[in-house]
Amino acid sequence: MTLIADLEVRRGDFTLDARIRVDRGETLALLGPNGSGKSTMLAAIAGLLTPRRGQVDVDGLALTRVDEAGRSVLTPPHRRRIGLLGQEPLLFPHLSALENVAFGPRSKGGRAVRGAAADLPRATAADARSRALCWLDDVGLSGLAARKPAELSGGQQQRVAIARALAAEPDALLLDEPMAALDVETAALIRSLLRERLAAANLATVIVTHDVVDALVLADRVAILDDGRILDSGEASDVLGRPANRFAAALAGLNLVEGTLEAGGVIRLPDGRPVRTGDAVTPMPDAGDRVTAVFPPTAVRIVASPTVRASGTTSSDGIDAASPAGDQAVPFPATVARLEPAVRGVRVTFAGDDIAAECSVAELLALGVGEGSTVSLSIDPAFVTAYPAKSPLGVMG
Amino acid sequence: MRDGTGIPRLFYLPAAVAFALLVLPIVGLLVRADWPRVPAAIVSAEALSALGLSLQTAVTATVLCVIVGVPLALVIARSGPRISGLLRALSTLPLVMPPLVGGIALLYLLGRNGLVGGVLDLAFGIRIPFTTAAVVIAQSFVALPFLVISVEGALRTAGTRFETVAATLGASRWTVFRRITLPLILPGVVAGTVLCFARALGEFGATALFAGNAAGITRTMPLAIYTAFNGAGVSQDSAIALSLLLIVVAVVILLLLRSWRTEPERRP
Numbered sequence: 001m002t003l004i005a006d007l008e009v010r011r012g013d014f015t016l017d018a019r020i021r022v023d024r025g026e027t028l029a030l031l032g033p034n035g036s037g038k039s040t041m042l043a044a045i046a047g048l049l050t051p052r053r054g055q056v057d058v059d060g061l062a063l064t065r066v067d068e069a070g071r072s073v074l075t076p077p078h079r080r081r082i083g084l085l086g087q088e089p090l091l092f093p094h095l096s097a098l099e100n101v102a103f104g105p106r107s108k109g110g111r112a113v114r115g116a117a118a119d120l121p122r123a124t125a126a127d128a129r130s131r132a133l134c135w136l137d138d139v140g141l142s143g144l145a146a147r148k149p150a151e152l153s154g155g156q157q158q159r160v161a162i163a164r165a166l167a168a169e170p171d172a173l174l175l176d177e178p179m180a181a182l183d184v185e186t187a188a189l190i191r192s193l194l195r196e197r198l199a200a201a202n203l204a205t206v207i208v209t210h211d212v213v214d215a216l217v218l219a220d221r222v223a224i225l226d227d228g229r230i231l232d233s234g235e236a237s238d239v240l241g242r243p244a245n246r247f248a249a250a251l252a253g254l255n256l257v258e259g260t261l262e263a264g265g266v267i268r269l270p271d272g273r274p275v276r277t278g279d280a281v282t283p284m285p286d287a288g289d290r291v292t293a294v295f296p297p298t299a300v301r302i303v304a305s306p307t308v309r310a311s312g313t314t315s316s317d318g319i320d321a322a323s324p325a326g327d328q329a330v331p332f333p334a335t336v337a338r339l340e341p342a343v344r345g346v347r348v349t350f351a352g353d354d355i356a357a358e359c360s361v362a363e364l365l366a367l368g369v370g371e372g373s374t375v376s377l378s379i380d381p382a383f384v385t386a387y388p389a390k391s392p393l394g395v396m397g
Numbered sequence: 398m399r400d401g402t403g404i405p406r407l408f409y410l411p412a413a414v415a416f417a418l419l420v421l422p423i424v425g426l427l428v429r430a431d432w433p434r435v436p437a438a439i440v441s442a443e444a445l446s447a448l449g450l451s452l453q454t455a456v457t458a459t460v461l462c463v464i465v466g467v468p469l470a471l472v473i474a475r476s477g478p479r480i481s482g483l484l485r486a487l488s489t490l491p492l493v494m495p496p497l498v499g500g501i502a503l504l505y506l507l508g509r510n511g512l513v514g515g516v517l518d519l520a521f522g523i524r525i526p527f528t529t530a531a532v533v534i535a536q537s538f539v540a541l542p543f544l545v546i547s548v549e550g551a552l553r554t555a556g557t558r559f560e561t562v563a564a565t566l567g568a569s570r571w572t573v574f575r576r577i578t579l580p581l582i583l584p585g586v587v588a589g590t591v592l593c594f595a596r597a598l599g600e601f602g603a604t605a606l607f608a609g610n611a612a613g614i615t616r617t618m619p620l621a622i623y624t625a626f627n628g629a630g631v632s633q634d635s636a637i638a639l640s641l642l643l644i645v646v647a648v649v650i651l652l653l654l655r656s657w658r659t660e661p662e663r664r665p
Contacts, residue, residue, distance in 0.1 A: 046565055077564040078573075084565040090558055094580045103576070107568035168566045 003082075003172045003204040007044045007054035007064075009037070016040050016228040020206065022172070022221075027198060027205040029219035029236075031212070033247055037228040038208040042174045045206070046084050047077040058082070058171050058204075078107070083170035087180045089161035091149035097160045098145035102132035104168025135163040138200075139193060155186035162194060166201050173198070175207040179214060191217050212240065212251040224248045232390060243294060244390035246354065254294040255355050258389055261291045267386060274330045276381040281388070290389040297347060297358035299383035303331060303376045304367045329378035336373045339364075350377070423644065430641060431634045438638030446613050447621035448642065454529060454617060455597040458536035462544045462593050467586065470548035471578075475557070485549070492542045499538055500606025507534070507607075531608035532615050536597035543596050544589040551585020552578075591654045595647060618643050 001024035009016040016037035022028045032038050043049045045056050047064065050071060056064035063080050065073035091100050105128040136142045139159040149157055158178065165173060178194065179187035195218055198205055207218055215222050215236055222240065223233035224247060232244040243249040249256035259269040267275045275293055285291055334350040341347070345360040357377065359367075369375055438444060473484045491499055507514040507525045517523040525531050559581065563573045579586075601619040608615040610624060618639060625636035 048561060077561070078567050078569055080565075081567070082565065084562065090562045092559055092563070092577055092581075103563065103568070104566040107563070107566055107572050107576075164566065170565075 001059045001171060001204060002057075003045070003206070004057045005041070005045045005054070007041065007051045007056070009040050009044055009049065009051045009054075011040070014228060016044075018225060018228065018230045020223060020230070020233075022204040022206055024171075024204050025202045026221065027207060027219045029215035029222045030206055030208045030225055031210060031215055031222060031248070031251060032208075032225035033210060036225045038225055039176055041225070042084065042176050042206065042208055045172075046082050046174055047075060047080050050074060081169075081171045083165040083168055083173045084176065085161055085165045085173065085178050086176045087178065089149070089154075089157035091152075091157055091160055091164070093149050095148075096145065097136060097141065097147050097149070097152065098129060098132050100149070100160055101135050101164045101167045102128040104164060105131050107168075132163075132167055135167040136160070138166075138197060139163045154182055155190060158182060158186075158190050159193065162190075162197060166197060170203065172204040172206070173201075175205065175209075177209050177211075177214075178207070179211065180209075194218060210251075215240070215251075242292075242385070242387050244292065249294055252294075254296055255300065256292060256294050257355070258290055258292050261285055261289065261386070265381070267291055267293050267384075273332050275379055275384060276329055277384040277386040278381040279385060281386045285388040291386050292389045293384050293386040295379055295384040297342075297356045298344070299380045300355060300357035301329075301378045301380060302348060302357055302359060302363075302367055302369065303378065304369055304373070329381055331376040331378040334375055334377050336369055336371055336375060338371060355379075426637060426640060426644075430637050434634055435638045435641065438635045439642050441635070443612065443621065444635075444639055444642065447616055447618050447639070448646075450529070450532070450613070450616065451598055451618040451643075452646075454532045454536055455594055455600075458533045458540060458597040459590060459594040461533065461537050462541045462597075463586070463590055466541050466544040466589070466593070467548055470545045470552060473545070474549045474552035488545050489542045491539050492546075496539050496600065496602030497606060500535060500603035503531075503535060503538060503603060503607040507531075526607060527609040527611065527615060529608075529614055532604050532617060535603040535607045536600045539600050539603055540593040540596040543592040547585050547589025547592060548582060551582035551589075554585075555581040587654065591650060595650065598643070598646065 003022045004020075006019040007016065014035075014037065018037070018041060020028060020030070020041075030038050030041065040049070044051045044054070044064070047056075051064065051066050053066055053068070054064065055062060055066070055073075058081070062073045063075040063082075065071070091097070092103065095103065102125075106125065133142055133145060136145055139162055141156060141159050141163070144152060144156065149160070152160065158181075162178075175194070179190055182190060191214065198218065205218075207214060209215060219236060221234060222236045224231045224239060224245060226245065226247050232239050232248060239248055240252040243252055243254060243256055246256050257267070257269055257275055259267040259275065261281060262268050262274075265277045265279075265281075267277060269275060277293060281291055334353055334355075337349045337351040339346050339348055342358050345358060346364050348357045348359070348364075350356075355377065367375075469484075469488065473481045473488065475481075476484065504526060505511050507517070509515060509518050509524060509526070514525060517525065525534065555578070559577050560573050563577045564570075568576065599619055600617070601623065604615065604617060605620060605623075610616050610620050616624065622636050622639045622643070625639060626633055
């Protein structure tokens, strides 16, 4: 059982042109910024919109097939056996939790039947209810079966929605940011529940998200979608550990720069700035090849410029901060653009620069810098990892 | 009492005027009524015949409106913006059109020399004007827009998101309509049906022109009231009594709707 989608969709200026492949029992995380085309991709797979060109196959059976000559196959959504679970639970408000879950089994008569499913008769109302109760039990909510959606919390509603999607026994499940509308704690619970349920259901699953935790917990493979194209795909350790693009780097919490490798482990950025790497670049690129370098924001050291320090009240700490990496790192000037809260202190971004730095509040106070301050930055080579730039076209399947 | 968040005090005066305008005429009617003679007027053969015809035609017209109006509302609500705008404007035309004009229009469409009426007469010998069927058609013509507007509004409020989910769960279009769309818009359908029925029950202008005023065939309550009031051998008291009867019927319907609405959906 394999889901293959190769789709081109146009909406105004935006073009989605992407191909994914997911096997049964596998979960693919489609990561991308807002407007990258993730939800459009899911809608086209579910048959909710017609692509300009492309195909959707499940297990070799064409559900969508559109080419220059026009559409030749366009199976309606209800005959696709492809489930969809969105950010909002969208439980039918007039039905109880149990009836919501039983909806899929009761509707099954109208589905395209294939393989073993062909032998399943349409469930009677009683049968559908008893099956629905099992599914509700799987998500820990059999005690609330009689409740209407309005009487359930957001997390409970999403659990019912998961049970409802799985109870329809789809071949493939599409998840569109299913945790985005929940608070952090509930999201974590629902995420673990999904992992457990997906493992049990043995489906081809695509989860669209811009939360890296969703990808780490739920996905076997990761694909990065940006501006309608898949930039990178593969194992999470590769795509997020050695990111090929800024979005993946940002998800992994890393700064990413690209440049050419020079002697002595110096990476020359397009604007001429040098960034040193402490490690050898593996595999070794040919001379002049582009390399990608990533480093955490904590590896970026802020040193107050003398002009700014004139008014500062800080002690010798600030001066010390300038020296430790000074033997190798090459400092360069920057202007502080914004200070934002970060997990371990303050995140500092700079005007006209993609590099972000992170330091503790104490360090920042000691430096005496604020928004608009001119500083100089040095990047600790020990934390810079470099690798040959990946080809921008991710190849999947 | 809330303070600080209420409505501007200035509004109480126009609100009182509006309320008086709506309620005082009915009070006037109640005061003017010759109460001792009301029961006799109501149970008179003529009154009962008019009431029977009114209920029969209004119910028939309402059923017709629901059968064709709900699908029309669906088509309007689910069409693209341009088509739905055009369809909505044309469908609600009878709302802004004087009913008398509607009656004339129906006469020219379905009359013996009309566009469709001519064909019906020649081919099948069917003549619609001045029959009970004409009453039903006239009532449907003026009442249908109320149902369509109400149902279409409910459809727009309900949106298509639940329908999409239902489809991905394997439900066919018909199943989606029956188990999701219809229950979601049911309050709108009921409200539209009641409005539609009330409008059909009170219909006068189009009926008078297109169906005429034949006792027992096309003389519905409003026509009977008009006839009595103009003093065709009967006193105005009879007109008042019939008016009261019509008001009572309308109030009973409103109360039925209220009780249906305030009872929350708690079917097991």
